[in-house]
Amino acid sequence: MPNPESDDYKFLRIVDATTSINQKVNLIGVVTEAGIPKQSKGTDCCCTIRIVDESNPSSGISVNVFAETFDKLPNVESTGDIIQFSHVVMKLHGSEVNAVFNKRFSAFALYEGSNFSNFVPYQVSSKFHAREQDNKFIADLRKWTITHLPETESNGFFQLNSIKQGIRSNLICKVLHICEVTQGEWMLFVWNGTDAPPLDIHSKLEEELKNPLCLQLEEPPLSREVLCSFPTVGSVLRITADRCNARLALQLLKAGRWVQFRNIQFEAREGLWCGILMHSSKFSYLPDDNKVVLEFQREYKKRFKGKWTRMPLSSFPWPPNLTKTEHEHVPLVTLMDMITYPKVLYKYRCVVRVVATLPGEATNFRGPTGIYRIRFTLEDPTARIHACLYDKDGKSFLEAIRMMMKMIKLHKVLLGIDENNGKARNPPWIDCCLKSYYVDKNDMWGSRRYGIFDTKLINWRPFFSI
Structure with missing residues (x-):
């Protein structure tokens, strides 16, 4: 049986391992990030694990791991966990040194980084053999991470x-x-x-x-x-x-x-x-x-503390005065609130954008019998839906717009059409009331639909000279 005190069983510091090109080494470090597992160009699965230790706490070193199947790759539970590698080969790739885990002779073990009393790995490879003396290295790394491993900062990460x-x-x-x-x-x-x-x-x-x-x-x-x-x-x-x-x-x-x-x-x-x-x-x-x-x-x-705090953040302090509802006292909700509401039949008030209409031309909003029939595609930051505007609701929505030229112009305003900006549209936010209903009582949820009601377009003078 191999001697556990031999060089073959000693851990190298990362800074020393980087000078051991083409040699097999043992490493132990703290995981800072991992590549997403992927299929290699051959038959293997692979991923990249970056680790740091006290000798190289900033950049650390990458370990490229290869295995027959995805479930045999390291499955890191959290940043800050500890991983030990046995018999990985140091390689020079361009100007960067990394380690390569070979499925035929390398081994790994993963440990929780924050549990100071547990020295049992939560994942090991098939060729891993635990040693009592490894516990000291694990304990020392856990203590080191408390004061040296940098916390995640919001700077550099986008919302x-x-x-x-x-x-x-x-x-x-x-x-x-x-x-x-x-x-x-x-x-x-x-x-x-x-x-x-x-x-x-x-x-x-x-x-x-x-x-x-x-x-x-x-x-x-x-x-x-x-x-x-x-x-x-x-x-x-x-x-x-x-x-x-x-x-x-x-x-x-x-x-x-x-x-x-x-x-x-x-x-x-x-x-x-x-x-x-x-x-x-x-x-x-x-x-x-x-x-x-x-x-x-x-x-x-x-965003749950007030009547208006669910409003889209980009619409603050309030959407343009393009519409008026008959329920201005009702708190605002999101489209996702509406989609997931536990009742089929209900009424809501939302701030949305009109990103499309069917028909696409305002001159065709009325059918052959003179009844309004329009399908709006509405969106907010949480979802996108179809909402119909039909008959009396359509008449109420458009009643302030008497002249067809004004309706055409306001339709373009709703859709964010800028004649000077080619084909791109940037619709404004509008305040509107929506209702949910069904069209088949035998399949109420499956036939659930949405419609606009108790909402009126306002003949907003800054948009019109007619």
């Missing part, structure tokens, strides 16, 4: 209300749900209590009948049961992998956990935000008592 198109950024958020949207393609649904900024709309109104603006990026849409598990205030961002990185195993991330993502890109798809994980994207789990997580949760709770 959803600060994201920008085409910019790679860092994001702290909670993973709410993970699902397979198409075969082999997974999507994450994440949230941190803030509102993503409204986007310009580029869809063609004349194509709304045959090619309507989508209500959500995932298809089929999420079930009501899943939606009811989501927070009703704050945007839920969809995150997927770039097409070039379809091998990323997003399904292995854990729903219900707070995560910090590094190097994630944001794109607009049909006027909805989508996060894109790149080959170089990294993540790490955060504990629920993390300072930044607690800060996000405190700000989120403030």
